[in-house]
Amino acid sequence: MRNEIKMEFDAVSANEAFARVAVAALLTPFNPTLEEVADVKTAVSEAVTNAVIHAYDEEGGKVALRCILEDSKIHIEIEDYGKGIENIRQAMEPLFTTKPELDRSGMGFSFMEAFMDELDVTSRPGEGTLVTMEKKFAGQPYAAEEE
Numbered sequence: 685m686r687n688e689i690k691m692e693f694d695a696v697s698a699n700e701a702f703a704r705v706a707v708a709a710l711l712t713p714f715n716p717t718l719e720e721v722a723d724v725k726t727a728v729s730e731a732v733t734n735a736v737i738h739a740y741d742e743e744g745g746k747v748a749l750r751c752i753l754e755d756s757k758i759h760i761e762i763e764d765y766g767k768g769i770e771n772i773r774q775a776m777e778p779l780f781t782t783k784p785e786l787d788r789s790g791m792g793f794s795f796m797e798a799f800m801d802e803l804d805v806t807s808r809p810g811e812g813t814l815v816t817m818e819k820k821f822a823g824q825p826y827a828a829e830e831e
Contacts, residue, residue: 695739757819757821
């Protein structure tokens with residue numbers, strides 16, 4: 685079984701919830717546990733929030749979300765076209781934030797890494813950032829009933 689979604693939305697905080705729900709709905713054929721759904725939703729939330737807060741300095745832009753559900757895993761890409769990350773290694777350190785005045789905890793990448801099986805971050809200053817994540821599921825996908 686394979687299913688794919690692609691969407692692009694405005695980099696506004698209200699769309700973080702939309703992205704979480706869209707990805708959670710895509711997981712339905714795996715009959716995932718509540719913990720698996722919560723893990724994926726949290727990772728997506730953190731990645732989208734990073735794009736909204738850091739990529740565009742809350743001045744607006746676009747965020748692309750691509751998901752591929754195949755076999756027993758989901759592949760998620762969240763991309764922005766904002767200012768990029770100067771030092772990815774530093775940005776991924778727990779508690780590091782460039783926005784302490786906004787009470788940012790600096791744990792976004794740490795949560796993504798903890799809740800997903802794989803995490804990769806690529807970025808080019810002035811061009812944007814691509815966050816790629818994967819998670820495998822214990823359950824097997826069930827086939828939708830044919831009408």
